[in-house]
């Protein structure tokens with residue numbers, strides 16, 4: 001098929017041609033946003049899901065929706081080992097400047113600029129000058145303790161937005177990379193804001209373990225957020241995600257070709273885009289047939305191995321790789337943590353630290369105590385291709 005017209009969009013955070021199967025979630029969020037604009041108490045959202053299910057794309061869509069509804073918005077992606085204040089402060093500064101453009105400066109806005117200035121100084125954030133907020137406010141956002149200062153700052157910015165008759169929306173991607181202190185501070189800040197009935201819509205997205213992480217950080221976090229699960233598409237949505245974009249270009253799929261793609265992709269959105277994209281390129285003409293899919297599949301798997309899976313694999317130590325290989329031996333999972341250790345030929349204690357490192361790197365997660373699962377769909381099959389032989393773990397003996 002004509003590659004110039006290929007409609008599919010494989011790639012992290014790339015808006016798909018058809019955002020299939022997310023209508024309910026978008027509608028819930030739209031209602032939440034309207035409630036906040038009307039100053040009604042509303043929980044924030046933490047979108048939970050594995051890699052490639054479409055969290056970032058949803059976050060971007062909700063960001064756009066919030067802008068269209070008149071929210072002032074801040075959007076941040078937490079980097080691995082990064083610093084939240086450094087990322088959030090410039091975004092909130094932008095929010096305050098945009099509030100300022102509307103009418104002459106109000107009291108709360110000047111106050112918010114001052115708190116931001118304290119915060120920036122306390123956390124040594126590199127940022128341009130903050131010209132407004134001439135009156136210094138002491139004791140607001142200036143202690144250097146994030147759990148105290150972030151609530152001060154968010155409250156001040158929300159009060160400024162409120163004063164202007166608008167609301168703040170914060171979008172935070174890759175929440176699992178926040179340090180425990182950052183996550184706790186964020187939850188405390190959202191709590192403060194909600195207790196004062198100030199207008200904030202918080203949307204986070206990340207790997208499924210953030211539900212447990214935020215619960216551990218602050219027990220009341222479940223009263224502050226809903227945790228919508230973002231997973232593989234259901235069958236009708238997966239079909240539309242694949243078939244509609246082609247249809248719009250005048251190209252059809254035969255139904256057994258569609259079913260085959262749904263089978264190999266397990267209806268994960270990223271894989272659907274990847275199969276759609278490459279099958280389109282390799283099929284000679286419409287309709288796309290079962291045989292076209294079958295012929296393309298080995299090449300697509302090789303492409304995923306060399307790119308999507310491989311970049312994750314390469315960031316791991318040999319022992320971390322071995323651990324994942326043992327998990328793969330047991331199947332797609334989740335697996336009993338004890339069974340993984342047994343497969344490696346050791347006790348749980350001998351591999352507890354490597355397991356924790358893999359959780360920190362976002363490679364595995366634990367839904368229930370004693371369970372371990374991959375965060376990347378189909379990673380188990382990749383591990384077997386990459387490391388055909390299962391090796392036992394032989395811990396180094398300490399010299400006596």
Ligand SMILES: Nc1ncnc2c1ncn2[C@@H]1O[C@H](COP(=O)(O)OP(=O)(O)O)[C@@H](O)[C@H]1O
Pocket residue numbers: 009010011012013014015016017018019020021022049050051052053054055056057058241269270271272273
């Ligand atoms: N609802 C959907 N329908 C079809 N394709 C989707 C959908 N959501 C995401 N995608 C596609 O899946 C891929 C991964 O999306 P992304 O938002 O980066 O996932 P995540 O952030 O969960 O890792 C992208 O190529 C995107 O176009």
Ligand SMILES: [Mg+2]
Pocket residue numbers: 012013055056057173
């Ligand atoms: Mg993402």
